[in-house]
Amino acid sequence: MALEGRKINFAAGPAKLPEEVLLKMQEEQLNFNNLGVSVIEMSHRSKEFGVLLNETISLIRELMNVPDNFEILFMQGGGTGQFAAIPLNLKGSHDHADYIVTGAWSSKAADEAQKYIKVKKVFQPSKPYVTVPDQEKWVHDEKAAYLYYCANETVHGIEFTPTAPESHNVPLVADVSSNFMARPFDFKDHGVVFGGAQKNLGAAGLTIVIVRKDLIGKEQGITPSVFSYKEMIANNSLYNTPPTGGIYTTNLVLKWIKAKGGLQAIYELNLKKSGLIYGIIDNSNGFYHCAVDKRYRSIMNVCFRIGGPSGNDELEEKFLKGAIERNMISLKGHRSVGGIRASLYNAITLEETQVLATWMNEFEKQHNTN
Ligand code: PMP
Numbered sequence: 001m002a003l004e005g006r007k008i009n010f011a012a013g014p015a016k017l018p019e020e021v022l023l024k025m026q027e028e029q030l031n032f033n034n035l036g037v038s039v040i041e042m043s044h045r046s047k048e049f050g051v052l053l054n055e056t057i058s059l060i061r062e063l064m065n066v067p068d069n070f071e072i073l074f075m076q077g078g079g080t081g082q083f084a085a086i087p088l089n090l091k092g093s094h095d096h097a098d099y100i101v102t103g104a105w106s107s108k109a110a111d112e113a114q115k116y117i118k119v120k121k122v123f124q125p126s127k128p129y130v131t132v133p134d135q136e137k138w139v140h141d142e143k144a145a146y147l148y149y150c151a152n153e154t155v156h157g158i159e160f161t162p163t164a165p166e167s168h169n170v171p172l173v174a175d176v177s178s179n180f181m182a183r184p185f186d187f188k189d190h191g192v193v194f195g196g197a198q199k200n201l202g203a204a205g206l207t208i209v210i211v212r213k214d215l216i217g218k219e220q221g222i223t224p225s226v227f228s229y230k231e232m233i234a235n236n237s238l239y240n241t242p243p244t245g246g247i248y249t250t251n252l253v254l255k256w257i258k259a260k261g262g263l264q265a266i267y268e269l270n271l272k273k274s275g276l277i278y279g280i281i282d283n284s285n286g287f288y289h290c291a292v293d294k295r296y297r298s299i300m301n302v303c304f305r306i307g308g309p310s311g312n313d314e315l316e317e318k319f320l321k322g323a324i325e326r327n328m329i330s331l332k333g334h335r336s337v338g339g340i341r342a343s344l345y346n347a348i349t350l351e352e353t354q355v356l357a358t359w360m361n362e363f364e365k366q367h368n369t370n
Helices: 019-028 047-064 078-090 104-113 229-234 244-259 262-282 313-325 350-367
Strands: 070-075 096-099 118-121 147-150 172-175 190-196 207-212 301-306 340-343
Touching: 019 244, 047 070, 047 207, 047 244, 047 262, 070 078, 070 229, 078 096, 078 104, 078 172, 078 190, 078 207, 078 229, 096 104, 104 118, 104 147, 104 172, 207 229, 244 262, 262 301, 262 350, 301 313, 313 340, 313 350
Parallel strands: 096 118, 096 147, 147 172, 172 190
Antiparallel strands: 070 207, 190 207, 301 340
């Protein structure tokens, strides 16, 4: 569905929401469920909001197939808040945690965690980030409180695929901020799975945290109550005022995912979309260049340079300018890496991806001299 005046928005997050969801929000903005108020005007302790909250939790459980021994929490503070909340909640009597650093976000997570636990990196990260080093060479430890990884590095376009890292008998902690519900997820070996909603699942402000029950209740004494998994579970995420508008938005997005056929259908579409763009990159004789190891290419954030491995600034600027003229926005790569980044989150349609593909083909014809 293309709505008049709307751009094709390839932003990395906050990102595009399905038009169906935005229209539903518009329709319900003044009068939700005949209650005469908007959701964001309702008490978070009202019966009606409770129904919405519990339905949202059930939808996550159903769509992601979350096992019964996990709790689903709605928190605030973003993925960044969880960088601290994780060691605060999981340290227990352990001395250290192991971190897999494959990009900017796992690096930030490790830096933040150091304030609350001793951090050991399972390998020495090397820049530029383009791959996940071979697991046989990792050095880690069964004594760690947990083994942390970022399931999708948004800045570089590196995704753990098709499986999570080997856990070596410690709980895995996964940051799924940028591939939340982009594909079916296997909770095996996981202790905590978390992410902000603002890419695939809704609006900024809501952080979804899925925690294995046996890990709850070991938090450090200094843990702020709003970051305490135990406190949040005891109060069904209503310890304090939750991001009610964010929960509502996610509720609608989850219903949209369900109507699309669930995570397997969404995944197949995401493979098609990203495959289309990677296909053009790979067939361009190096005109388009994606540095990421093919085994770990992200289906969410396709990052590439134009005019060679280090990019040609002039060509990249021209490409972005032409994209804007063709109604496409937010294709500029993260400022730390440059180049182009097309974020193909769930709400981006195949048709929208095709508009980008057409522009890439046209641009290559104009400028590829190879
Ligand atoms: N992890 C990943 C993989 C991210 O992409 C981001 C945000 N782009 C974060 C964590 C931080 O999330 P927030 O801004 O919600 O704190």
